[in-house]
Every structure is written in C-alpha cells, then in structure tokens.
Amino acid sequence: MASKWRSTTLGEVLRLQRGHDLPDQHRRPGPVPIMGSFGVTGWHDEARARGPGVTVGRSGGSIGVVSFTKTDYWPLNTCLYVTNFMGNDPRFCYYWLRTLDLAAFNSGSAQPSLNRNYIYQLPARIPMPSEQIAIADTLGSLDDLIELNNQTNKSLETMAGAIFRHWFVDFEFPNEEGKPYKSSSGDMIYNEGLGKEIPKDWNVSGLGGEVQIELGGTPDRTRAEFWNGDINWINSGKANEFRIVEPSEKITREGLDSSATKLLPKGTVVLAITGATLGQVSRLEIDSCANQSVIGIVENERMPSEYLYFWIKETINDLVRWQTGGAQQHINKGNVENSNVVVPSERIMQEYTEIARPIFEKISSLCIESQSLARIRDLLLPRIMSGRVRVPVEVR
Numbered sequence: 001m002a003s004k005w006r007s008t009t010l011g012e013v014l015r016l017q018r019g020h021d022l023p024d025q026h027r028r029p030g031p032v033p034i035m036g037s038f039g040v041t042g043w044h045d046e047a048r049a050r051g052p053g054v055t056v057g058r059s060g061g062s063i064g065v066v067s068f069t070k071t072d073y074w075p076l077n078t079c080l081y082v083t084n085f086m087g088n089d090p091r092f093c094y095y096w097l098r099t100l101d102l103a104a105f106n107s108g109s110a111q112p113s114l115n116r117n118y119i120y121q122l123p124a125r126i127p128m129p130s131e132q133i134a135i136a137d138t139l140g141s142l143d144d145l146i147e148l149n150n151q152t153n154k155s156l157e158t159m160a161g162a163i164f165r166h167w168f169v170d171f172e173f174p175n176e177e178g179k180p181y182k183s184s185s186g187d188m189i190y191n192e193g194l195g196k197e198i199p200k201d202w203n204v205s206g207l208g209g210e211v212q213i214e215l216g217g218t219p220d221r222t223r224a225e226f227w228n229g230d231i232n233w234i235n236s237g238k239a240n241e242f243r244i245v246e247p248s249e250k251i252t253r254e255g256l257d258s259s260a261t262k263l264l265p266k267g268t269v270v271l272a273i274t275g276a277t278l279g280q281v282s283r284l285e286i287d288s289c290a291n292q293s294v295i296g297i298v299e300n301e302r303m304p305s306e307y308l309y310f311w312i313k314e315t316i317n318d319l320v321r322w323q324t325g326g327a328q329q330h331i332n333k334g335n336v337e338n339s340n341v342v343v344p345s346e347r348i349m350q351e352y353t354e355i356a357r358p359i360f361e362k363i364s365s366l367c368i369e370s371q372s373l374a375r376i377r378d379l380l381l382p383r384i385m386s387g388r389v390r391v392p393v394e395v396r
Contacts, residue, residue: 005127005387010100011120014093015084016056018116019075020048033069037062037078040069047072052090055079056102058114064102068094080116092132095139096124099385125387134391135384142377149366149373153242160359163352164310171199173348193340201345208337211308212298215333216290217260219251226255231263232288239272239280239294243367247288261289264296267305269312271295271319274330279320281313285364295336303341306356307349311341 022034022044030045037057051072057065058080067079068091075081085093105118126132167173171188172180182188187200194204207213219226219233229252238244256263264270266287272280274293283305290296297312299305312319319331319339344352383389 005125008124008126009120010122010124012086013088013096013124013126014054014082014086016080016116017083018058019055019077019079019081021077022074031071033071033073034076035067035069035073035079035081036076038065039067041076044074046074048074049081049083054082054090054094054097056081056097056114063106063114064100064104066094066097066102080114087129088126089129089132089136091136091140092126095136095381096126096385099382127387131391131393134393138391139377139381139384142373146370146373146377149370150242153363153366156359156363157242160306160356161310161313163355164307165314167348167352168307168311168342168344169314173344173352194342198342199345203343204340205343206337207297207339207341210341210343211300211303213333213337214262214264214290214296214298215260216262216292216294216296218291219255219259219261223255223258226252226258229253229255231256232286233261233290234270234288234294235291236272236275236277236280236293239270239277239282241282243285243363244270244282244288245285245367245371247286251289256289260292262296263287263289264298267299269297269299269305269308271297271312271316271331271336273332273336278329278331279316281309281316283309285367293330295331295333297336302343302346302349304349304353304357306353306360309360315339 019035027034027042028045030043032044032047033040034042034044035053035055036042037059039055049072051069053069053073053075055067055069055075056079057063057067059078062078082090082093100119100122102114102119105115105122106113127135171182171186175181175184175186177184181199188197189200190197191204198204221227227249229250231251231253232247233249233251234244235248238248251261255261264284264287266284268284270282270284270290272278272293273295277293284296297308299308319335380389384391
C-alpha cells in the first residue's frame with residue numbers, strides 16, 4: 001500500500017555542508033572512501049562523516065553530480081555532503097536528488113558553484129519513510145546487481161591479467177611437459193629491440209606489422225545528414241571506461257564514407273592518444289567508429305584481442321614516453337605501429353587464448369547485463385520519484 005506524498009522544500013528534507021580538505025600528502029592507506037566531486041576519488045584510514053552518505057559535486061563540470069556511499073567516508077571540499085537526513089531514508093534521498101537539475105542553481109560566479117542556500121528553497125514532494133525505503137530498495141537492488149557485476153569483472157580481469165603477465169612477461173608459460181618454461185631452464189635468447197631475453201622460438205615485431213591499426217575521424221559537424229544515424233561512434237572519453245558497450249553518438253553511412261573514421265569490429269582494443277585521456281586503454285564490446293583522438297588496434301587470428309589488450313596495457317607507459325606535441329601532448333599513430341610486440345609461438349598463443357577468451361566473454365556478458373540494468377533503473381527513476389509509478393510498501 002502506497003503512502004501519501006507531502007509537499008515540502010529541499011531544505012526540509014536534508015541539510016548540506018561543504019566537505020573537508022585532505023591534501024594528498026596527508027592521505028594514508030585505509031578502507032575509508034574519499035568522496036570527491038564525482039564520487040570515490042581515493043581511500044584513507046579516517047572518516048569525517050558517518051555512512052550511509054550522499055554527496056553533491058559543487059563546482060565546475062561536477063556541479064550537481066550526486067554520489068552515494070554505504071560506509072563511513074571522508075567528503076572532500078569539492079563537494080557538499082548531507083549532514084542530516086531529517087528522518088528520511090539516505091538512499092532514497094540519493095535517488096531523489098539525482099532527479100533534480102541542481103546544476104541550474106549555481107551561484108552565478110565565473111566558476112560555476114552550487115550554493116546550498118540557493119537550493120534549500122527548491123519545492124519537493126516526498127513520500128513517508130516507509131515508502132521511501134521501498135523505493136530505495138527497488139532502485140538499490142538494480143544498483144547492487146550492477147556493483148556485483150563490476151566487482152566480478154574486476155576479479156576476472158585481475159585473474160586474466162595475472163595469467164598474461166606470468167606467461168608473456170615472466171615467460172613462465174607451461175612447457176611441453178607442463179612445467180614453468182623459464183624456471184625450468186627453457187632456452188632464452190637476447191632480443192636487442194626489446195632489451196631483454198625472450199624464449200628461443202619467439203619473435204619480436206613492430207605492432208603495425210602484425211595487426212591492423214586505425215586512426216579515427218569525425219564527420220563534418222555542419223552536415224546534419226552525417227549524424228543521428230545507426231552506426232556507432234565514440235569519442236576519446238570512452239577510453240576511460242572499463243569496456244565500451246554503448247556509443248558516444250551515432251553517425252550515418254554517408255558520414256562514415258565522407259570522413260576518415262573507420263568502422264572497428266567488436267573486440268578492437270582502443271587507445272586514447274591525446275588530451276586528458278592520453279594513454280587510456282579499453283576494448284570495444286560493440287562495432288563502432290571512433291574520432292581522431294582514438295586509435296583502434298584490430299585483432300586477427302594470429303594476434304587475438306585477449307593478448308593485444310593486456311600487451312597494450314603492459315607497455316602503455318613506454319608509448320606515452322614517446323608523446324609529442326608540447327602543450328597538447330599526444331601519441332602518434334606511428335608510435336603505436338612502430339612499438340615492439342612479442343610474438344609467442346603458435347602453441348602458446350592458442351593455449352593462452354583458450355584460457356583467456358571465456359574470461360573475456362564473461363566480462364563482456366556482465367558489462368552488457370549491467371548496461372541493461374542501468375537502463376531499467378534510469379527509466380524507472382523519474383517515474384518513481386514523480387509518484388507516477390508507485391512502489392508497494394511492505395506492511396511490517
């Protein structure tokens with residue numbers, strides 16, 4: 001049975017306070033999340049606020065960004081945090097705040113800033129605490145599933161990465177007797193290009209000689225017929241994502257054919273080569289084009305994505321050292337093409353792929369599932385928070 005919603009103001013639902021400074025040099029390793037303008041930004045051994053907690057980004061590009069933590073935390077001065085929920089459910093308040101256009105209520109200075117006194121007078125309609133809890137449980141169950149998927153994927157990636165490094169960095173892959181190759185006195189030869197020894201029957205090659213490497217492009221923004229089509233297209237910001245499961249925008253076939261961008265297949269390893277995302281590595285879980293700040297490294301039968309992904313992540317620091325461009329630093333496509341890659345024996349690559357591919361497929365499946373759950377949550381959120389869709393309240 002749903003309760004009656006009451007009219008009030010934001011300032012009567014919760015109270016906000018600016019967070020606390022915590023310079024990097026004062027941070028100590030610990031389990032306490034440091035909540036910044038976009039959510040968790042690090043960890044510390046001391047909390048300044050009790051959980052569950054809600055924070056709101058208060059300036060710049062993060063203004064109005066709402067985050068939630070179940071545990072005690074340290075709120076930074078880049079955000080506002082809730083000090084009093086006034087008897088309301090904290091997780092409900094988190095979802096409710098997400099439906100408000102808080103970014104529209106900046107203080108009007110040169111640097112946009114969210115003033116708590118500006119937003120306290122915002123009109124609000126909220127249900128009784130019993131319905132708040134039911135709403136938070138409904139939406140929270142979706143976010144909990146997403147978080148479980150994220151944690152599972154993190155563990156799967158750690159496991160696959162450990163296998164990669166053991167086999168292709170430490171060279172302890174199983175020999176024909178099933179023993180670790182290098183520590184079982186496997187034959188090693190020095191490779192001048194790589195600057196270290198590699199297994200005797202392995203090679204070192206330029207990456208561009210082993211796989212197709214594509215630089216992206218952007219269709220003309222002034223041509224409406226190039227945009228809002230049915231072909232996926234990503235910008236370099238997507239390289240920050242663990243896996244890429246949806247595009248930044250869509251382009252048309254005409255936009256694809258009239259620009260330098262290329263359609264990259266699912267499984268392509270993507271590398272951001274300029275700006276704030278320089279050196280970020282991700283993997284396409286969809287077919288997609290990319291802009292000119294992204295390089296696509298396309299797998300083939302000899303060099304599968306499961307190998308290329310970890311090889312690029314393992315060697316990215318070397319690639320970034322070759323960056324050029326002064327104020328706008330970037331990696332050239334030529335740097336990527338000329339970078340060295342170890343080419344294992346066919347037997348070892350096949351054995352590795354048989355182990356790694358199911359892990360990558362599971363990661364992909366969980367990413368897509370999380371995307372579907374997020375869409376359901378985002379569809380329900382404004383409807384539930386407006387009262388158009390009511391959540392049954394358990395009688396206790």
